[in-house]
Amino acid sequence: MTDHHKTQDNQDNNTRQRMSMESALDVLARRRDDQVVVGTMTANGVWREKSPSDLNLPVLGFMGGASGLGLGVALSRPDRDVWVIDGDGSLMMQLGSLGTVAGAAPKNFVHIVVHNGVYETSGSQPLPSQTLVDFAQMADGAGYAQTASFGDAEEFDASIDELLAAEGPILIQLYTRPGGRFYTARPTPPGSTPAFARMWPPVAEALAK
């Protein structure tokens, strides 16, 4: 019997060190090259500003789908690295995808989970497991090749190159402070092309180059 996870890292998330989402994504943006980046929820907008690219594939209209979509891209394009920038609430919605990813074992798959403890887009309601949930432990249990957690941007910056050089699937949990980014969606005019149908073709085109 082992309980090393609990003793090692059972810190209450309320008192945990957290960085701003901007500083966390800055660390990633500085390493951005030709990776396909599947972003979701609040991180999506921040990432788009930090690292504009035709290879940004946002998850629009299917919260929870980032890991599955990213896995599909990673499996179909093993020559490309795929970064999924997931949210804690989003991943909770499709937690079983951790097992699917681990089972498929894509070496080119980096799963970044922005853990702010709240459903930020709908008004920052706390996640049911806000104070305890640890996605790195969950991914360990699912069978990811590597996992790591950071609450400090400098520490993240010092460790990320080694992590990115390792074989995936990798899960990197980033403890961030909620930013109160309440999302007020503009109505979609009737007959519009769904957002995802507009987002996917430019990425496919960029990938074909």
Next chain:
Amino acid sequence: MMQIQHAGLYACVNNLRGVALDGRLPIVLLIGLLGRDPELEPEEDGSSMVRLCRPLLETLDIPSHLLDGPDDLHFIAEAFDQAAERNSPVALLVGAPTS
């Protein structure tokens, strides 16, 4: 009462069917229609997330009421009564931004 976004409703259909419907549980679902154009009927909305919500609830035999403004707030108490009478879920759809 269960508070949920329309995306959450779509994600939990199997549990709703298997537990709330088959288990005959009187649950009031408060569902946000994020991104709805309040000028249109939900079924005319350009977003599938909004447009398919009531048809889905209808398919599941879950009655629903739109909360578009203060005049609709009486539906909240009625939904609890209806859920208790039917022993089944009843949905309240928050159809316009509240802030």
